[in-house]
Amino acid sequence: MNIKRITFTICLLAGAFLSAPLISSAQHAQAVKATQFTPGTIWADNNGVHINAHGGGLLFDKGKYYWFGEHKIAGGAGNRAMVGVHCYSSKDLYNWKDEGIALPISPDSTNDIAKGCILERPKVVYNKKTKKYVMWFHLELRGQGYKAARTGLATSDKVAGPYTFIKSYRPNAGFMPFYPEGTPDADKVDCANPKNKSEGFFCRDLPGGQMARDMNVFLDDDGKAYHIFSAEENFTVDIAELNDDYTAHTGKFSRVYAGHQTEAPAIFKRNGIYYLIGSGTTGWDPNPARWFTAKSIYGPWTYRGNPCKGAGAEITFGGQSTYVLPIAGKKDAFIFMADKWTPKDAIDGRYLWLPITFKGDDIEINWAEKWDLNVFKK
Ligand code: GAL
Secondary structure, three states, X not given: XXXXXXXXXXXXXXXXXXXXXXXOHHHHHHXXXXXXXXOOOOOXXXXXXXXXXXXXXXXXXXXXXXXXXXXXXXXXXXXXXXXEEEEEEEOOOOOOEEEEEEEEXXXXXXXXXXXXXXXXXXXXXXXXXXXXXXXXXXXXXXXXXXXXOEEEEEEEOOOOOOOEEEXXXXXXXXXXXXXXXXXXXXXXXXOOOOOOHHHHHHHHHOOOOOOOOXXXXXXXXXXXXXXXXXXXXOOEEEEEEEOOOOOOEXXXXXXXXXXXXXXXXXXXXXXXXXXXXXXXXXXXXXOOEEEEEEOOOOOOOEEEEOOEEOOOHHHHHHOEEEXXXXXXXXXXXXXXXXXXXXXXXXXXXXXXXXXXXXXXXXXXXXOOOOEOHHHHHO
């Protein structure tokens, strides 16, 4: 090949390269069908865009999983709700299709879910009786920081929405806790004489309803649904019964691990045992997770320590719990889902999904760089 020819060939190659569309790593990732989970990396949706569904929850509906989560924007402003609740769907849990915004925030600044409010940890359940999809979320009114501590409700006839905002409030106003059999007398509240800080907050909030921040919704096998939330300035987790339509609290609830400050509660059930996984309260920074078990949903719940094992266990591998997914049709298959928050650039938050390992009735969560659903076969 003479010099002229070599130059010509180089030019041709360079031309071809330059005219080719630049493929970002995210686009590349989605072009190849995903066959495994890679916790903490960019998870591209069907458009090659990092999935934007933080603090999320999943619903299995007619053969598909739907993932609902907080849509975050770039920068620190992304810690407030500027867009709404984003929804994605998947048949295999690895590859996700963007279904758009399921619940948009309101452009009306007087609305409870006005742009700039804080709308966190949305969870959706389907109500067979009303045939409605019911979404609950943690709501902080615009401009009030984390003071309002309300729960919000939206419903839809279609799984991916659009959802209609119904109301927001503090639950169980005027109701004293329910004490399951076995509750020690020392754990019962007397508002004439609150024994500690958490009982003080409980009694303070009794007339107007309990604070409701980090949360989940749990659907039991008997069709009953429960709202689980950090209450009493996060000192206690409340497990509260929802009515048959799943659209209101009934006033029956118990207090779990009062006085210890638990956030990010996620709940599941296996072999008749209820499991609760939560975190400590260090804002966006990770801390050790904690788990509890109980024979009845209302408790008494037993504290079991940190379910995470190995390097990174003391900071939940950099994440904070958001949901535990029972895999449809598989026995003993549960995914622990956590968020790795990036508050300085909220949109860049990552998803840490890890399998839960059972040792008898005990659980363990171990870090895995990559894994797939075959781990549940073993
Ligand atoms: C976390 C909580 C998040 C968010 C954050 C705000 O502890 O789990 O959902 O509320 O605090 O600092």
